[in-house]
Amino acid sequence: MRDQKIRIRLRAFDHKLLDQSTKEIVETARRTGARVAGPIPLPTRINRYTVLRSPHVDKKSREQFEVRTHKTLTRYLRAHSTDDRSADEAGSLCGRGCRN
Numbered sequence: 810m811r812d813q814k815i816r817i818r819l820r821a822f823d824h825k826l827l828d829q830s831t832k833e834i835v836e837t838a839r840r841t842g843a844r845v846a847g848p849i850p851l852p853t854r855i856n857r858y859t860v861l862r863s864p865h866v867d868k869k870s871r872e873q874f875e876v877r878t879h880k881t882l883t884r885y886l887r888a889h890s891t892d893d894r895s896a897d898e899a900g901s902l903c904g905r906g907c908r909n
Contacts, residue, residue: 815885818851824879831881844886851880 817834821827831848838845855877862870 813885817883817885818880819883820878820880822876822878827879827881831883834883838883838885845883846886847883848881849883851882853880854878 819827819830819834821830835845835848855875857873857875860872860874861868862872
């Protein structure tokens with residue numbers, strides 16, 4: 810049977826948590842014997858919100874907030890049937906889950 814190719818795309822607000830998760834997934838993949846490409850950093854998405862400071866007066870007085878979503882992509886190039894379960898376990902052990 811031909812080997813599968815699996816892509817895992819992770820998103821997080823905290824880049825340190827994202828780096829830790831990708832490191833654990835890559836280690837798990839290499840331990841099972843799969844060939845891994847990555848982690849490949851993807852562009853960070855920045856959502857900016859502008860809010861009035863006061864609801865009734867001072868229309869010119871505003872506050873600005875932003876939410877950054879960091880993303881990475883990890884690819885299994887030579888994946889086996891057990892790699893799917895091991896990647897799932899790595900994600901769930903760290904307090905994160907996989908989404909298809």
